[in-house]
Amino acid sequence: MARKRKKPHKSQTSCKNQSSALTPEIQEQEIQALFAAKKYKEASERCKNLLKLEKRPEWLELLATIYSERSKELASKKMYKEAVMIWRNRAELCGKQLADLFYFRILLAASMVEQAFALYQQNSAEFEQQGVLLEVREHLAALSLAQSGEILKTLPADDVLVKDHPAALAALEAYCDGKDEILQDQLKAISFRSPFRDLRQILKALTLPENDTVTVAKLLERIPSSSPFTPLADAVTASFKPNTQLFANIKKLNPPVIQFVAKKRGFDSKLLKFTEELQQLGDSPSAEPLLRLVLRHRQTLGDKYARNVALHLLAQSSGSNSSFVKVYGKPSALEYAKINAWEEEFHDVHPFHIAEQWEYVEDLLTPEDCATPEDYDLSLALINSYKLQQFDRVEDEMDISSTPLLEKILTNDPQDHGSYIRLISTYREHGKLKQARRWLEQAMENFPDDIAILTEAVETALASNSYKKAAVLAKRILEKDPINTRVRTALIDAHLSHTRKQIYNSKYSLAEKELDIAENWTRTEQDRARVDLVRGTWLLDQDLVQEASTLWMTAKEKLGGELCGHFYLLQELICQKRSTTKELKKAKIKPLPKSIPKEQLLQLFRLLNKLDKNAQTGDAAEALAMMTQALSTGIKHKYSASEFELICETTSEFKLHNLSLSFAKKACKQCPSELMFQYYTINAQTEINDYLSNEDYNRLHTLIEIAHENDDKRLRRRIEVLMDNSGVPPYFDINEDSDIGQLPDTNDLIDMLFEMIPDSELKKLKKEMSESELREYAKHMIERDLAGLVDDDMDENFDPFLPPPKKKKKTKKESKPRSNKQLDLF
């Protein structure tokens, strides 16, 4: 049957018509352009047309190059058979040699093994001329081992492949059968020029002991990356890797390598099945399918380990947990509690809720759940310590409410060094020196030469006005640690405190003696300047005005210049309960200038930021309040976002709320995208008003949502604390005209309520009663709830004209009633 002649493609005909109108030179240029644009197919068609005009050698060469690139392009797309066809066209139409390493490789990739052998047999000389004969032979050698030696029968008996194949195969079989003597004999028969030489290296490596990785690496590094034996060499390298390295990369290995390594290392078929199924779940498997897999392969993983992993998976799984119950039965109450705690952690809920869940674990934990009684005590201590860490995320670490928990921790774990330090310093900072000394005694029994504990002892002695005891302890510390600045500073502070007391009691000679001792402890210019500030007041009291003035001026310079120095001086005068105005006037110290340079202002805020937290309510705060006017002039400067944050944070900490508000508002204008400044604005406004307005409450709600989306945990926590401490705004606007302000329209509320009910549920309800009955029922419910709300508020303390009361801060002892979640889990 005659074949229908294929119609030429429209574009081809138009192309032909167009090209025939062009000169050959222009056509050649266009073909070159198509070739450069990697449009090989179109370029070859045009080139063939051009060759019909004249068989110019350079055009033939051009067509050969185009075919070559087209063939390579197809091979890169794994279209090996098509690549073979194009290469053959190249040889046929352009008179080019067929034999080429690239052609040989695409024949192998296209599984055209017989053709590959034939190519080798007919073109050995050409391959040798190209310098690729050995590589071609190596590929055929690997192939002859991978398939069967039958394929070699097409080759002459004197071919090196035919000659060396029996020895290579015998060596391989001898290794597999464990016949090492035969293996060694056969390896000797494989020469270093043989195409099987890479196999020889591999088999030699495989017979080495498993810890001789250095020799193995040396033997295998001789195999080039282009060798067909490289995948085998890689598998051998993997099989010698230590477990940690092997398993860290096991997911990158392909199945034949895993099979090879598994056999050599003694991993059973169950493990291979587990690995295969796990790989099917992807790189980050979700909890539910992983749980099913773990339960299915619990024996492979080890029952105890599998159960533990499964419990952890329950905490992250949102689906049914029946598969776990079917295998292991219901978890114990303690396990339920742990699952809930892990779940809370996984979802990163409020730290109080996490702490609460661990409290349930603590309640349920018994000595029987632990390996030893010591483990039980330690577990309790660890749980309480963990609870404390959660509270620390939202509360001040030095809060006195942390002490019962710290005491509990130390009762269960008397070796907890960190908790001793924290408990002692908290008690001391809150003036509870008796308790501080009691725990200090226990700490010193457990850690007699510990510098941190001794430092606490020094500070506690100083707080108790036991200066001699403090000095003895300080010397003990300085013998071991001569540059312990904390102890040195504490000692100087103590002597200065004593000096102030003596000055106050007009015991000037004793005061001078104390000043000299304090000066003896100083090592830095700054410490000396602090002593000089006190000495200045002593001089002033002796009417040595000029000396006092000079001393103060120099001290101010050493303490950071005009602004910082002035702050320290004011602080000293306040500390000695002196009239700042009178004393500054007497010593002829100039007041602060009306305009403060930006750098000085930032320097002061950096200094304040580093000050002890307690300074925020003490003399430092008072000194700073006296400087407010001068500080407020700094608003005219330009600041970066981080500088604004430093100022807002510090002014807020020192309760300079008006100043904080001004800076925060300016920061909001300058950096509208920085949500933190909106928080600072609302925070300052709330502190000034002493309540959180409805408007600000709503803004905080929006802010917290954005912070959540941005994963800004810091801002989220701060807003939560502000909302917690500032109380909820009243639901109704209470005004002078009515006790209950504007009630929302009931119909609107009913509509809102209906919108909240899922459609399917609403349909069910509407089947049971008419819409009017339903609305009547909802109205009744709303009115009843509103009445309850008003009644609840009408207690004896309720005054509708006052802003909403501040909500009581949640204490650590508070806990919400146990949720039913644990019971609902299964």
Added chain:
Amino acid sequence: MLKDPYIILALDRKTTDEEVRKAYLEAIRICPPEKDAKMFQQIQSAYDAIKTHRQRLQRELFNYQLPSPEDLIAQAASNSTMSPQRPSLANFQALLHRSTKEIFK
């Protein structure tokens, strides 16, 4: 990536401080930083996570992270009952065959 410190240090869950230290020293001997810096870092972190009894108990109680797939495979391998064997001819042939298939990789 391996995450479980017990797997990284090839240790049983019931172990002692001394055993952990020994395993750590052995692990860094096999894998010093110049050989594999990333793995060395992992070994270091694993040791820091479980070197004391207190830390191990802490981990047992509070660690809510799941093991990585590599951890699970390693754990399963540690329970494998088969003894090491020499790979078969078929294992070799599968690898050599793959090299022909992946000649352009």
